[in-house]
Amino acid sequence: MPEIEEVLPKYLQISGYIRNQIERGELAPGAEVPSERELAASWHVARPTAARALNELRQRGIVESRRGSGTYVVDRSALPAARERGDRARQYGSAYSENASVTVLEAGMVDGPVWVREGLAVAVDGSVLVRKRLVSNDSGVAELATSWFSAALAEIAPRLLDAERLPGGTVGYLESVTDHRVSYARDRVSARLATADERRHFDLPRPAAVLVYRLALHEADDAVLQFDEVVYPSDRWEFQQEYSTRS
Incomplete structure (x- = not known):
């Protein structure tokens, strides 16, 4: 030992x-x-x-x-596919495969959702850094992914503001240019009705349900380094698990 x-x-x-x-x-x-x-x-x-x-x-x-x-x-x-996505992000610094087509729709400062600002310990009237991507594969548009970061990272990790895919993913980039390190992650999966923007990207009728996967990447001191919210069209995504029924 x-x-x-x-x-x-x-x-x-x-x-x-x-x-x-x-x-x-x-x-x-x-x-x-x-x-x-x-x-x-x-x-x-x-x-x-x-x-x-x-x-x-x-x-x-x-x-x-x-x-x-x-x-x-x-x-x-036996893990759900959404959990596998989180594993890829934690292990390889990117949640996407190399052959996936990733279009950065937005990269800049915004007023993030309340749950994001609270998790990042940002003041109510403060801004957060956002990266929003549209991910496609051979079957069409597969997911709409949004990541949020503390605005303080814009100065020490300026490429987060670039509207282009980052080699190695955001986690790999952050760990290469800062002292921040991801220690563990928490995720949650839920379903809700699609927003107008989501219906437009996924070409969905109104109303339509979507699957929402949230992933929080924490540092060793429990601070949140990155929040992800990934939205999937329900007709192109499902969970499948196999497990023993023996005790």
Whole structure:
């Protein structure tokens, strides 16, 4: 077992080590992860620190806890497609495949939604930086994606204001030019009626339902670095999961 380094918080070093084991295949899908007690003993840390490391992995959707049993590696092939999109953004810095056609519709300063300003800790009368993209594939227009950032990033990451696709994605770009690093993410999926703008882009009738996927990318101190809201036409998107029914 490696020794604790002082570069990162201890819980992040532990969670990173376990994550690397999973990525290398040393811990396969369904394999049990060391318990809080085992991690605390082997890494010479307090149990709350070990618990926080496991919680970090749970928040990332990498492991899951089973009551009365333990913590196990999640089978990534059984994750919803929207969660896979978030995984790509966190792992590769871009939520889109290289062959996707991405058109930047807007890049600039705006008054963002209340939930975005609150999450970014922006004053009520403050502006946020927005990037809005239309993503198409072989089947046509696939999604309408909007990302919000703190306005303070405009000065240190000016390419966010460019109306063109960023190689490596916004996360990759931000981490290459700033000290900001994504530590974990939270997402939420819901459905609602399409707005007039969404109906126009997706060529939908009125009324029409859309699927809305929100992703918040957090830094280690829990601050939100980037908010994403991705809208999908309901007739071109669905969830599919396979899982065991055995207890």
